[in-house]
Amino acid sequence: MTRSRITKAVVPAAGLGTRFLPATKAIPKEMLPIVDIPTIQLVIDEAVRAGITDVVVVNGRNKVSIEDHFDHAYELEHTLRSRGANAAADAVEAVSTMVRIISVRQKRPLGLGHAVLCGKAAIGNEPFAVLLGDDLIDNDTNPGIGQLAKVYEQTGSGAIAIMEVAPGQEHMYGIVVGEKDATGHLRIRQMIEKPKPGTAPSRWAIVGRYVLPPAVWPLLEATTPGHGGEIQLTDALRGLAESPEGLYGVVVEGIRHDAGDKLGYLRANLCYALKRPELREQVLALVRELAQLT
Numbered sequence: 001m002t003r004s005r006i007t008k009a010v011v012p013a014a015g016l017g018t019r020f021l022p023a024t025k026a027i028p029k030e031m032l033p034i035v036d037i038p039t040i041q042l043v044i045d046e047a048v049r050a051g052i053t054d055v056v057v058v059n060g061r062n063k064v065s066i067e068d069h070f071d072h073a074y075e076l077e078h079t080l081r082s083r084g085a086n087a088a089a090d091a092v093e094a095v096s097t098m099v100r101i102i103s104v105r106q107k108r109p110l111g112l113g114h115a116v117l118c119g120k121a122a123i124g125n126e127p128f129a130v131l132l133g134d135d136l137i138d139n140d141t142n143p144g145i146g147q148l149a150k151v152y153e154q155t156g157s158g159a160i161a162i163m164e165v166a167p168g169q170e171h172m173y174g175i176v177v178g179e180k181d182a183t184g185h186l187r188i189r190q191m192i193e194k195p196k197p198g199t200a201p202s203r204w205a206i207v208g209r210y211v212l213p214p215a216v217w218p219l220l221e222a223t224t225p226g227h228g229g230e231i232q233l234t235d236a237l238r239g240l241a242e243s244p245e246g247l248y249g250v251v252v253e254g255i256r257h258d259a260g261d262k263l264g265y266l267r268a269n270l271c272y273a274l275k276r277p278e279l280r281e282q283v284l285a286l287v288r289e290l291a292q293l294t
């Protein structure tokens with residue numbers, strides 16, 4: 001059966017970003033740069049490379065900077081071109097044409113599940129992708145969200161990205177349990193949001209990419225506050241896992257960075273800098289120098 005292609009995505013970016021205060025006092029953490037590109041631009045670039053044309057950004061109290069970033073900046077472009085800085089002007093212009101952005105507001109940070117639900121009116125009755133605005137999956141040739149979209153298109157079931165985490169890290173993630181079926185993917189049986197240390201039933205952790213059918217909307221609407229008093233996406237997904245269509249855990253290929261965490265953010269900056277030919281040797285030399293100094 002051919003199923004509709006995934007062309008719409010929700011990118012939640014309305015969290016408080018408390019781990020990055022005071023940097024996130026006036027700008028969302030999704031706007032913090034990885035080298036010189038805001039995290040959310042890298043996330044949306046992944047979506048665009050997977051064929052997504054419409055992105056619903058869920059904004060919080062600092063919404064202006066994200067909207068402005070993806071908007072035209074005529075004066076800036078004009079000034080740059082008049083100074084002969086055409087490469088910079090092209091880079092600025094390219095951001096404003098990369099995708100259609102629809103901004104919605106999450107008035108209070110009630111949790112990730114609630115943030116996704118804020119995208120309902122803009123997405124409507126079709127399957128869609130969710131990409132967390134502070135989570136990076138680095139894969140230049142096979143975008144992470146595209147890997148999930150393929151599984152949805154083959155099976156008609158929701159698909160969520162999973163990765164095996166190191167022992168002792170399970171309590172920081174949503175953890176899933178299931179069995180591989182004929183598709184080669186994990187048919188999810190059980191989901192636990194941030195299990196207490198030492199109690200996790202597996203090391204398969206949910207990372208910030210999802211392709212979900214519209215059947216998730218009523219499940220989200222019925223979800224009450226769970227772990228941490230927040231409306232959790234994982235709790236709504238449990239309903240999908242229990243439905244006849246089921247829910248697949250897909251081991252995504254790519255290097256994953258949690259850019260919403262200080263160490264993850266620094267690691268992402270180093271990894272992306274090392275990928276840039278003009279920076280690589282200097283960054284390596286810098287790291288060696290600093291390692292000797294301390």
Ligand code: UTP
Pocket residue numbers: 012013014015016017018019020030058106108109110111112114115132133134260
């Ligand atoms: P996080 O839990 O990493 O975001 O949510 P946070 O709450 O901002 O983090 P800290 O702990 O305070 O530093 C994952 C993603 O979901 C979004 C965040 O912006 C992030 O992209 N989110 C979370 C929302 O949009 N709304 C919410 O209510 C919660």
